[in-house]
Amino acid sequence: MLEAAVLCLALNIYHEGLKTEPIDGLFAIGQVVLNRAERDPEKVCEVVGAYKQFSWTLKPPPVEDGLPWRTAQQVARLSFHMNDFTNCSKFYHALYASPYWKSDMQVTGTWGNHIFYRNKKAKPCPTS
Numbered sequence: 001m002l003e004a005a006v007l008c009l010a011l012n013i014y015h016e017g018l019k020t021e022p023i024d025g026l027f028a029i030g031q032v033v034l035n036r037a038e039r040d041p042e043k044v045c046e047v048v049g050a051y052k053q054f055s056w057t058l059k060p061p062p063v064e065d066g067l068p069w070r071t072a073q074q075v076a077r078l079s080f081h082m083n084d085f086t087n088c089s090k091f092y093h094a095l096y097a098s099p100y101w102k103s104d105m106q107v108t109g110t111w112g113n114h115i116f117y118r119n120k121k122a123k124p125c126p127t128s
Helices: 002-016 023-036 041-049 067-079 100-104
Strands: 091-094 105-111 114-119
Touching: 002 023, 002 041, 002 067, 023 041, 023 067, 023 091, 023 105, 023 114, 100 105
Parallel strands: none
Antiparallel strands: 091 114, 105 114
């Protein structure tokens, strides 16, 4: 099960990182998926494949073997063993976007090319 979760997480990191995301942004993308999955490897593929949550899943592009894919796999593996540094973020968008839902959210930080959020009404984030 863990291998499937690593693959799903790596695919999301790879496609959401658009091959240009700095390493902190890649890890933050991974943490969002793990937060949505309640850090349960058995839920990761379900979270990544949820309808319209990650646009790349609507028409999955191919993965090109190379450094970005290898990096995504390494980041995915390490993400399962690290503490969440995003303050329980469950949402993000690219810096150039302005989604309708962001007014209901609290900014938790900017990593790489994305702004990260958690719901304003969410329970306090547990400290690690």
